[in-house]
Amino acid sequence: MPGAASGKKGITSKKDLKNANSPVLVNAGDVQILYATNNIRQLNEKLKRIHLPVKLICLVRGTLDVSAPSFPGGHVNLSYNRSLILSSADGLRFEQVDDRNVELLVFCLDVPFIDHFFYNEKKAKSTFWERVNPAPFILTLSMKHVIYDIIKNGSCDNNISRLWLYSKIGELLALQLQQAVYHQQGNPVATAKEIALAGKVKVMLDKTPGKMPFTIISMAAQLDTNETTLKNAFKKVYGTPVFADVMHCRMGKAQRLCHEGYEISEVSKMVGYSHVSHFSTAYKKYVGVIASRLTR
Numbered sequence: 001m002p003g004a005a006s007g008k009k010g011i012t013s014k015k016d017l018k019n020a021n022s023p024v025l026v027n028a029g030d031v032q033i034l035y036a037t038n039n040i041r042q043l044n045e046k047l048k049r050i051h052l053p054v055k056l057i058c059l060v061r062g063t064l065d066v067s068a069p070s071f072p073g074g075h076v077n078l079s080y081n082r083s084l085i086l087s088s089a090d091g092l093r094f095e096q097v098d099d100r101n102v103e104l105l106v107f108c109l110d111v112p113f114i115d116h117f118f119y120n121e122k123k124a125k126s127t128f129w130e131r132v133n134p135a136p137f138i139l140t141l142s143m144k145h146v147i148y149d150i151i152k153n154g155s156c157d158n159n160i161s162r163l164w165l166y167s168k169i170g171e172l173l174a175l176q177l178q179q180a181v182y183h184q185q186g187n188p189v190a191t192a193k194e195i196a197l198a199g200k201v202k203v204m205l206d207k208t209p210g211k212m213p214f215t216i217i218s219m220a221a222q223l224d225t226n227e228t229t230l231k232n233a234f235k236k237v238y239g240t241p242v243f244a245d246v247m248h249c250r251m252g253k254a255q256r257l258c259h260e261g262y263e264i265s266e267v268s269k270m271v272g273y274s275h276v277s278h279f280s281t282a283y284k285k286y287v288g289v290i291a292s293r294l295t296r
Helices: 016-017 040-048 111-115 122-132 142-155 159-184 193-207 216-222 229-238 244-260 264-270 274-287
Strands: 024-027 031-036 054-061 064-067 075-078 080-086 093-096 103-109
Touching: 024 264, 031 159, 031 264, 040 093, 040 103, 054 111, 054 142, 064 274, 075 080, 080 122, 103 111, 103 142, 103 159, 111 159, 122 142, 159 274, 193 229, 216 229, 229 244, 229 274, 244 264, 244 274
Parallel strands: none
Antiparallel strands: 024 031, 031 103, 054 080, 054 103, 064 075, 064 093
């Protein structure tokens, strides 16, 4: 978001967030966003003082035991890359189950905040809760992009930043519902083995962001699987094909380099293209504008 605010109400740097004493990222009355990297005790203490009933939990890293009186059995185990939305979460509490690092966001929302998305359509709202509450879903790549955008730019310092933030939360809710509908239509849910395999692929891709370091066949061979199994597992877990994930990272990096003033020929090489013309065509198709306009 252009002009992201700095100051007490919004922290614009992820590095700053990790060093912050308070888990509060945004406090806007009907919306409060808590961010935690291992400071789970502080997060639990803060949750006790927040009386907004709707909670959207997004666990990026680690594993947590999530407990609340409304849960069947009293608690649920939430692993990394999972999200959970609750219509009523009084007494919500988190507990780390191992020594691995944890990173999560908790969106605390008032009921009217959810209601205004449905324009008094009671049936649509009821269907939404039936589909998303309280089963955990995969935290897809699209959801992660929205989350990290909120971590970096989230604030409510003025009406524009508040409107931007509300739109991002609405996007998260829509992505959650989309995934719920996808599964209810009989589409397959990722198994623990597929989640582990997709995670290994993501680690390989993240070592060289914006480039395709291996062919899918070679990656499958290194991971002792086959191409079809690898592609299916990645799509189930991250909600996007392997190549689409690489392209998203590649074009995102290209956008940043263009805005920083690099020449098109330099950007092309830095994101793995041998020919400038191929890069320009791909950039225009993916981003919607000609890359040369951004370097002027």
